[in-house]
Amino acid sequence: MKTKNSWQKVLLTVWILKISILGYAQLDTVDIYPAKKEALKYLSRGETVEKFGKISDAIWSYAELGLQEYKSSRLLEETLKKEGFTVETGLAGMPTCFVASYGSGKPVIGILAEFDALPALSQKGRVASREALIEGAPGHGCGHNTMGTAVTAAAIAIKKSMDKYDIRGTIKVFGSPGEENLISRPYMICAGLFDGVDAVIDNHSDYKFGTGYGVKGSAMYSVIFSFHGKTAHAASAWKGRSALDAVELMNVATNYLREHLHFGHRMHYVITEGGEFPNVIPNVARVWYYLRNSDERIGEMYRRVVNCAKAAALATDTEMEIRCLTAIHQLHANKAAAELYQKNIELVGMPKWTEDEEEFARQLQENLGAEMKGMPENVDPIKSFSGPFTGGGSTDVGDVSLIAPTATIVFPGGVPGKIPHHWSSVACNYGSTAWKGLNAGAKAMAASAIDLLTKPDELKKIRIEFEAYSKEHPYKTFLPEDAKIPLDINSALMQKWRGKMEDLYLNYK
Known part of the structure; x- marks a missing residue:
């Protein structure tokens, strides 16, 4: 077609x-x-x-x-x-x-x-x-x-x-x-x-x-870790603080962490920003993580991954910030x-x-x-x-x-x-x-x-089961208090493609 x-x-x-x-x-x-x-x-x-x-x-x-x-x-x-x-x-x-x-x-x-x-x-x-x-x-x-x-x-x-x-x-x-x-x-x-x-x-x-x-x-946290350092000429790197080094050190730490996590966990990441030129030390770098585990284990897993990020920032003398996009059960x-x-x-x-x-x-x-x-x-x-x-x-x-x-x-x-x-x-x-x-x-x-x-009896049966289950599994959001909806998450990517796709739209009327 x-x-x-x-x-x-x-x-x-x-x-x-x-x-x-x-x-x-x-x-x-x-x-x-x-x-x-x-x-x-x-x-x-x-x-x-x-x-x-x-x-x-x-x-x-x-x-x-x-x-x-x-x-x-x-x-x-x-x-x-x-x-x-x-x-x-x-x-x-x-x-x-x-x-x-x-x-x-x-x-x-x-x-x-x-x-x-x-x-x-x-x-x-x-x-x-x-x-x-x-x-x-x-x-x-x-x-x-x-x-x-x-x-x-x-x-x-x-x-x-x-x-x-x-x-x-x-x-x-x-x-x-x-x-x-x-x-x-x-x-x-x-x-x-x-x-x-x-x-x-x-x-x-x-x-x-x-x-x-x-x-x-799996329960899941979607989190972007951003590191901020100082630019410098890469040939005189002692004057700079590489944010990319921090990202890479964090990834090394989380990969070593895997052997200490429950076998059902899943952890994947992409580096979304890591510098522009090899001869300029990156002052900003970001890595986006998906952390997956059971409801009972996801909080502890998230805490330990955050510690990996903190350690990377400490080792590279950079600043680190966390942006939690979503967290689900x-x-x-x-x-x-x-x-x-x-x-x-x-x-x-x-x-x-x-x-x-x-x-x-x-x-x-x-x-x-x-x-x-x-x-x-x-x-x-x-x-x-x-x-x-x-x-x-x-x-x-x-x-x-x-x-x-x-x-x-x-x-x-x-x-x-x-x-x-x-x-x-x-x-x-x-x-x-x-x-x-x-x-x-x-x-x-x-x-x-x-x-x-x-059929009220059918609904009643469903509700009785749910209410009993809820007593043992009360709902509490995993979202941090400062979490905000990431409205920008796909805007640039969609803007890149929308104009090219419009001629192939099937506009239903």
């Missing part, structure tokens, strides 16, 4: 006529109560699938980095406004943060929406080999274009059912920017945006369709919520894939050296995230899960064997399989939310 016109031709292919999963015919043969059936029927319509598929592809083409998602958030906000939602924007000090609400009173059910992309992952959609749209530009390598869209589709379906069947309660869409930098949710919680929420539905795109419960992933997924969500995942079922979609999957798998098994056929059984802590990725949904009962619906669309945060994921997050996957996710979320709104 080299031009906007060729992208648009793909959107007009006849597969849309066959996309319906849990469509009208099947709905009539399944025992589903009317309020839930109403939402599923809306999402099964061909025009609904096409509408939200095009919105997803548009956000895919914008590929906006965290806290720079101006077009992406605006498209979702406007879509919800047109359907009667009250939309508050620019919340918690973030221009692209929003909350869209419909209904009134209790219960209050939240759904989490994400929409940011990743740097340097530009890739043509539905192309099974590495072909960048614009070399070096951002791309949607984690599926957030499908996730924000699926939530929007689900919320509108829920609203239509609420209207028709006079369902009491409130549905809230939490537009959460900067998830790839794990920034928004801790600040949103501190701003009180989640106050009064009774349960939360999280979601994530993948090739699987399932959910799970328990403690998962592990995910604590609610079992009762996951069990409810799993029932609706099984009700919706895995989408039916066309032979063209299967062939794309096999080609991509072959190019990645993965098993050539095509697309998945069945939903996954519910998972328990038990066992010893072994580290892994992080999500700021973890903080939400400690202030309201939360579980994640993982929906399909990607190819088994794709690599997260990689061009292969960008290729999967556009076009027909992405449309089908997000539609399946929207159905599972809508059905689950309607259950929570109309």
